[in-house]
Amino acid sequence: MVKGLSKRVVVVRFEDTRVFEQAILLLRDGIDAGGVDEQQLLREAGEVAEQYQRDRECRKAKTSWVARFFAALAGAGVVGLIWLATAA
Numbered sequence: 001m002v003k004g005l006s007k008r009v010v011v012v013r014f015e016d017t018r019v020f021e022q023a024i025l026l027l028r029d030g031i032d033a034g035g036v037d038e039q040q041l042l043r044e045a046g047e048v049a050e051q052y053q054r055d056r057e058c059r060k061a062k063t064s065w066v067a068r069f070f071a072a073l074a075g076a077g078v079v080g081l082i083w084l085a086t087a088a
Contacts, residue, residue, distance in 0.1 A: 010041055 008027040014020045025045055 012042065012045070 010025040010027065012023040012025065014022060023045070025041070
């Protein structure tokens with residue numbers, strides 16, 4: 001049972017895209033959207049999306065060489081074990 005939950009929501013509908021139908025943005029508590037116009041809301045939503053993408057790319061770049069090294073090492077080990085099992 002949910003009780004006493006109230007959130008301010010902004011729904012952005014897209015008409016000219018094949019991928020997205022709509023985006024749902026939840027405003028922080030204490031923020032009144034009445035004092036902010038649509039362009040400011042959309043601009044900040046775009047900045048949040050861009051920051052998310054940059055953070056994701058940064059995390060991927062930091063761990064990619066380590067992950068690739070261990071994946072190659074594990075793959076080589078599996079191939080070696082299969083070769084040993086079938087060579088006898």
